[in-house]
Amino acid sequence: MSKSLVPSVCPYCAAGCGFYIAVEKDRATGIEYMLEHPASEGALCSKGNASLEVLYSEDRLRYPQVRKGEGWARLSWDEALGLVARRLSRIIEQSGPESVGFLSSSKCTNEENYLVQKLARCLGSPNVDNCARLCHAPSVVGLNMTLGAAAMTNPIPDLANSKCIFIIGSNLAENHPILSRWIHRAKDAGAVVIAADPRLTHTAWLADIFLRIKPGTDVALLNGMANVIVNEGLTDGEFIAKRTRGYSGFAESLRDYTPQRASEITGVPAGDIIRAARAFAISPASSIVYSMGITQHSTGTSNVVAISNLALITGHIGRPGAGIFPLRGQNNVQGACDMGALAEFYPGYRRAEDPETLELFSLAWGVSNLPKGPGLTSTEMIDAALEGGIRALYIVGEDPANSDSHSNRVRDALESLEFLGVQDIFPTATAQLADVLLPAAAWAEKEGTFTSTERRVQWTARAVAPPGEARPDMEIICELAGRMDLGPQFSYPDATSVLSEVNRLVPAYAGITPARLCSCGLVWPCPDAKHPGTPILHAQGFKLEEGRGYLVPVKYQPASEDVSPEYPLLLTTGRVAVHHNAGSMTRRSPSLMEREPELFVEINPADAVPLKVADGDEVIVESARGWTGARARLTERMKKGVVFMPFHFPGTNLLTTDARDPHSKIPQFNVAACRIRRRD
Amino acid sequence: MPVYVDISRCIGCRSCEVACQRVHGGGSHVNVHYAGDHAAVPVFCHHCQEATCVKACYTSALYKDGERTAFVIDKCTGCGLCRLACPFGVVWTDKLAHKCDLCSPNETPTCVLTCPANALSTDYEAASRRARERAAMMAIRGGRR
Numbered sequence: 012m013s014k015s016l017v018p019s020v021c022p023y024c025a026a027g028c029g030f031y032i033a034v035e036k037d038r039a040t041g042i043e044y045m046l047e048h049p050a051s052e053g054a055l056c057s058k059g060n061a062s063l064e065v066l067y068s069e070d071r072l073r074y075p076q077v078r079k080g081e082g083w084a085r086l087s088w089d090e091a092l093g094l095v096a097r098r099l100s101r102i103i104e105q106s107g108p109e110s111v112g113f114l115s116s117s118k119c120t121n122e123e124n125y126l127v128q129k130l131a132r133c134l135g136s137p138n139v140d141n142c143a144r145l146c147h148a149p150s151v152v153g154l155n156m157t158l159g160a161a162a163m164t165n166p167i168p169d170l171a172n173s174k175c176i177f178i179i180g181s182n183l184a185e186n187h188p189i190l191s192r193w194i195h196r197a198k199d200a201g202a203v204v205i206a207a208d209p210r211l212t213h214t215a216w217l218a219d220i221f222l223r224i225k226p227g228t229d230v231a232l233l234n235g236m237a238n239v240i241v242n243e244g245l246t247d248g249e250f251i252a253k254r255t256r257g258y259s260g261f262a263e264s265l266r267d268y269t270p271q272r273a274s275e276i277t278g279v280p281a282g283d284i285i286r287a288a289r290a291f292a293i294s295p296a297s298s299i300v301y302s303m304g305i306t307q308h309s310t311g312t313s314n315v316v317a318i319s320n321l322a323l324i325t326g327h328i329g330r331p332g333a334g335i336f337p338l339r340g341q342n343n344v345q346g347a348c349d350m351g352a353l354a355e356f357y358p359g360y361r362r363a364e365d366p367e368t369l370e371l372f373s374l375a376w377g378v379s380n381l382p383k384g385p386g387l388t389s390t391e392m393i394d395a396a397l398e399g400g401i402r403a404l405y406i407v408g409e410d411p412a413n414s415d416s417h418s419n420r421v422r423d424a425l426e427s428l429e430f431l432g433v434q435d436i437f438p439t440a441t442a443q444l445a446d447v448l449l450p451a452a453a454w455a456e457k458e459g460t461f462t463s464t465e466r467r468v469q470w471t472a473r474a475v476a477p478p479g480e481a482r483p484d485m486e487i488i489c490e491l492a493g494r495m496d497l498g499p500q501f502s503y504p505d506a507t508s509v510l511s512e513v514n515r516l517v518p519a520y521a522g523i524t525p526a527r528l529c530s531c532g533l534v535w536p537c538p539d540a541k542h543p544g545t546p547i548l549h550a551q552g553f554k555l556e557e558g559r560g561y562l563v564p565v566k567y568q569p570a571s572e573d574v575s576p577e578y579p580l581l582l583t584t585g586r587v588a589v590h591h592n593a594g595s596m597t598r599r600s601p602s603l604m605e606r607e608p609e610l611f612v613e614i615n616p617a618d619a620v621p622l623k624v625a626d627g628d629e630v631i632v633e634s635a636r637g638w639t640g641a642r643a644r645l646t647e648r649m650k651k652g653v654v655f656m657p658f659h660f661p662g663t664n665l666l667t668t669d670a671r672d673p674h675s676k677i678p679q680f681n682v683a684a685c686r687i688r689r690r691d
Numbered sequence: 692m693p694v695y696v697d698i699s700r701c702i703g704c705r706s707c708e709v710a711c712q713r714v715h716g717g718g719s720h721v722n723v724h725y726a727g728d729h730a731a732v733p734v735f736c737h738h739c740q741e742a743t744c745v746k747a748c749y750t751s752a753l754y755k756d757g758e759r760t761a762f763v764i765d766k767c768t769g770c771g772l773c774r775l776a777c778p779f780g781v782v783w784t785d786k787l788a789h790k791c792d793l794c795s796p797n798e799t800p801t802c803v804l805t806c807p808a809n810a811l812s813t814d815y816e817a818a819s820r821r822a823r824e825r826a827a828m829m830a831i832r833g834g835r836r
Contacts, residue, residue: 042713044804054807057709184702188807191702195809199821201828213703216729588704602709648728 016043017474020461022065022118022454023058023591025339026167026189027463029531030055032063032455032474039063039455039475049531050167050465056188057589057603064600065453066475070437072450073479083448088480092487095405095447096494098430099134102403108135108382112392112401115141115352116408116484117344120459121468122509123484124343124350125358126501127407130492133378133500137363137386138401140354141347142409144389146340148675149306151348153315154337157323157561159554161360162345164334165298166465166534166546171196172332175294177287178206179318180229180304184213185588187338187464190300191217197332203294205287207232207279208304209583210613210655211648220287223650226583227308227570227682228277233317234567235273236288238265240324245292247326254552255323257562264564276567278650292325296332303340304585307680311672313565323560329549339464340592342454346462349517349535355385359517375516376500388676390415390669396424403430407484408451412440414593414658416667416678417636434487439595440661450481457483459506460528462535465546468523469532485509570682571670574652578634578684580618581653584663585681594659610660612641614687615651619643622687629690632656634683637665640690654687693738693758694793694800695818699825700810703731707802707811711735711791714801718783720791721802733802733811736760736781736791744790747776752788759793 016031028051033041042063044053075091076083086094102110113136115127124141131139143151151161158164170176170193183190194217198204206218207229215221224232240246241262251258270281270288277284291297299322305314318335327333339345351358361368363384373381387395393415395401404425415421425431425444433445436453454461456477462468477483485506492501503509507525514521519536527533527540534544552558574581589606590597597603612632614624624630626645631638632654639662649655656663658680670679705723712719721735738760745753745760752766753773764787771784782790794800803811812818 046804051807053804054706054809055710055805056704056706056807060706060709060713060805184808185704188702188704188706191700191704191808195700199824211728213729213731216702216731589709602712606705606708646728 017472018045019455019474020342020469020471021055021059022062022342022596024187025342025344025464026050026187027342027461027465027467027469028055028059028189029469030059034474037475039066047531050463050467051189052192054189054192058591058597061600061602064602065596066455068437068599070599071478071481072436072438072448073481074450075480076448078446088482091447091449092490092494095432096491098446099403099405099432100495102430103134106402109138110400110402111136112138112387112395112404114389114404114406114409114411115139115347117141117143117341117347118408119347119484120343120457120471120506121346121350121462121513122459122506123407123488124347124352125509125513126485126488128350128352128358129376129500130488130497132372132381133376133492133497134495135380135382137382137384138354138392139352139386140389140392141344141352142341142389142414143344143348143353144677145414146303146344147306147337148677149311149315149672150337151353152675153312154319154335155360157316157319157563158549160548161348162466162548163336163464164328164548165331165336168193169331169334169547170194170298170336171200173197173202173296173298174332175203175205175290175297176300177291177297178204178214178218178300180208181300181302181338182208182212182214182585183300183302183338184217186302186586188588190338203290205290209650209653210585220283220290222279222283222287225278226581226653227310228567229305229308229314230310230317230565231268231273231276231567232279232284233321234265234268234565235270235277235284236291237321237324238268238273239270239285239288240292241265243289245289246324250326251324254559255562256557256559258324261320261562261564291321296330297325297327298332298334298336300336300338302338304681306677308682309571309670309672309679310568311677312674313568316563316565319560320562320565323562328560329547331547334547342463343461345464345466346460346468349462349519350513354388358513359519378500390671390676390678393421393424396428402428404428405432406441407434408436410439410441410593410595412444413595413661413664416664416680417669418661418664419637420669434484436481437595437599449487450479451487452477452481452483456481457485459485460510466535467532468520468528468535470525470528571679572668572682572684574684578686580685580687582632582634582666582683582685583653583655583681584658584667585655586659587657590657590659592659597659610639610641610656610662611644612687613644613646613649613655615647615649616645617651618654619645622689624687624689630687631690632666632685632687634666634685636668639663639665654685694735694803694811694813695815696733697810697812697818697821698730698732700808701731701733702808702810703729704807706805706807707733710801710805714794718785718789720781720789734779734781737779738793743776743778744773744782747772759795761795762788762790762792
């Protein structure tokens, strides 16, 4: 029997590891490693190795369904699409297009994200967003403001060229394991690794200096380090003079952040702050790696700005081994943002309130009256649903009922909608609340491009057919648009034709034509068909006024929630190696579930003993917003007074707060006050 | 050609476990163990030079094939003596014995290819060179790891 090998991109995190799917008789039978892949060199983490299990899960949605009382009734595609189109059209007629919201998916391809935002905007609704809002919205806002580009500045393998790697708020050993390969290579060549985290993670194992920080005090730590660097004269004066603006105001603002004061706020010894600051500043090439430990705070944007300040005053940006590495979560969250599936941006980060943007896209799409933004963010759409401003939501491959904070409130919001349409591969918690449920194809069952965290745009090929009547998201969106009088705007024969339109409208993607996408892809910005791509950003200056990066003073502000006599423990959330995000895929993957089957809470023995909680006990964790059961794990990994829960299981986000960062609207997932008691 | 583990590189991500299970079906022949709160080490067949499992196996289902401790399933009676004899707990008997086969006849074992951290290798020279380099680095830096 003939076996073919189809190149694919891993559907889990944004590292963008490639592998081949072995296909026999139209069935995916195995994985072969892609040794030539530039970021992964053939390696694959546990999730990637288990990814094919998702394709053949019994839970896959196989045909369109409509809610009938408590249950579901099967529909034909024609009936289902007609029903969705009629319900959305009626609500748009009655209360205007602003009463409808769209959530696009950072799991879908660039082409699909482009089409979802195009559909929303062609219908007149400015309300389109994706779950970048829940992971790196502060990076988009913060890095655009200070550096003029919202993306990782250097490729993943370039970490090997760093002489000092500062990892803050990222447990990459578990969440982006492939990065450890390059960090080890840097260490082999003598690099110093610094890790800052509230939790002694596996990532901390890589570190020479570990800073155990109190959750939500990142700005104090980063400003404290900047204070040391400025006071000890370790700044890069030439870089500051030629390539930045705002230095004097920034240096002035650091006066309050002596290492002693930073130490009081963060709980990190002052000597360690000084040691880390010196190591970072004096190395010839330093990198900062960060992730959701930085962004998921009510001060998320300030945290990101503080990171970029640190890189700018030391000149550690725009060179090999020197840069800022925001590690993105979903396989195509970078692409979903690039394609404009964001409330404040049209494709290519063109501001949604700019009349030029509206004119450009009106002309390109052949529609008048495109909605002026910014629209509602995904978190604001939930508020608006509760208040009645949003009457219908159409959700593509996202699960806000599990992945948003304070999920009881999110469920209430989704239930209060007049119409909820969902297209997904699994009956997620959100899908369970839908009026119409459309079955979608998974990544290996369709084709298109994904953009990884290092801005690498890679083609993923169709390996097998979707189960039952499931169809690629792109087809579903085009069919739906056709039924809402947008047939001419949505007549695409395939993903290639959508990418060609993207080439014309998004300058950074102009040269990333389908014909050029070999198995290893191209790195944007790639402005023309001969351009080789741009692995390192900001080498020639910043895309801001005078080409200068912007130093912005940021103040430490305490998290919106702290412990109280009623809720004496601080809950922080995160991820584990064998699960991914809200878990709708990994919880359906047997070889991953057998390794991490249930929700747990890590607690320091000193906190557990007075509560009479032993290792392995079932406990109830409560916050002001809800409660959940979990199994206690007693460990010194957690500092006294701080507990940790992974958010892969539905219970965790029942506890988290809906307090948000005012600039980027990301919820503060990482700090919540809670209490724990035995369950008996 | 056994697999060498560089414990300083292992990040405890369990990729080797899941990959081993994927290619062998059923159970994994690698188990990642955690020491203390964050050190990790994958434990699997050492392919011992003097393999006690081979000595215990009265049907010669287990035998030495060069450096490899090999296994032919047809001869296995499922008696479990190999499991008892293995000092590392890395031979299992679920009806029949199973253990690491170094993914024979493939040139490189799956766990080595899949390891994101490059903690596993079949190259003794590389593994020992790294250890020496680390020791040298420690001396230069005045005692830090």
